[in-house]
Amino acid sequence: xxxxxxWTEGRFQSFIKGALRSASNRWGPKFAAKKAAWVRRGIxxxxxxxxxxxxxxxxxxxxxxxKRRINNSVIDHIDPVIDPVTGFVSWDNVIERLFVEKEGLxxxxxxxxxxxxxxxxxVRKDSKTNx
Numbered sequence: 001x002x003x004x005x006x007w008t009e010g011r012f013q014s015f016i017k018g019a020l021r022s023a024s025n026r027w028g029p030k031f032a033a034k035k036a037a038w039v040r041r042g043i044x045x046x047x048x049x050x051x052x053x054x055x056x057x058x059x060x061x062x063x064x065x066x067k068r069r070i071n072n073s074v075i076d077h078i079d080p081v082i083d084p085v086t087g088f089v090s091w092d093n094v095i096e097r098l099f100v101e102k103e104g105l106x107x108x109x110x111x112x113x114x115x116x117x118x119x120x121x122x123v124r125k126d127s128k129t130n131x
Contacts, residue, residue: 016091020098029102030075037073037107044073047106049116056109074113076106084123 002012024030037044039055046056059069081097082088108116 020094024098027099029100029105032102033075033105034073034107036102044107046073046109046112047076049108049112051112054109060110070110072110074108074110076108076113076116078104078106080120084120085127087124087127 001007002009007015034044037047039045042058043055044058046054048054056072058071058073060072062069077097077100079097079100081094083097088094
């Protein structure tokens with residue numbers, strides 16, 4: 001138990017993950033990667049995943065009945081923060097893989113990012129069944 005016995009180990013792990021993700025959103029190389037993908041106002045070059053690079057709008061119009069625009073560009077780690085085959089190794093490993101330089105990041109459109117994430121989850125699922 002952590003935090004004076006009020007948190008489970010799982011709650012503590014979630015807290016640390018959230019704190020690291022929050023810090024990574026302010027990581028300078030993420031902004032540099034987005035700037036490098038800039039084409040013109042509101043348009044970025046998606047690195048492409050299972051498709052060639054293509055231009056995409058940074059945001060999409062809101063769904064009917066909603067006021068917020070939908071973010072369509074994601075700064076993605078080329079190598080996943082948590083390796084889908086080996087899984088969690090250590091917090092040092094997570095930090096090293098989370099805070100990478102611009103060369104380890106790419107801009108993907110929401111569709112490409114969703115496909116890449118689904119593929120990584122499937123690899124993880126397959127590696128767990130093979131253990």
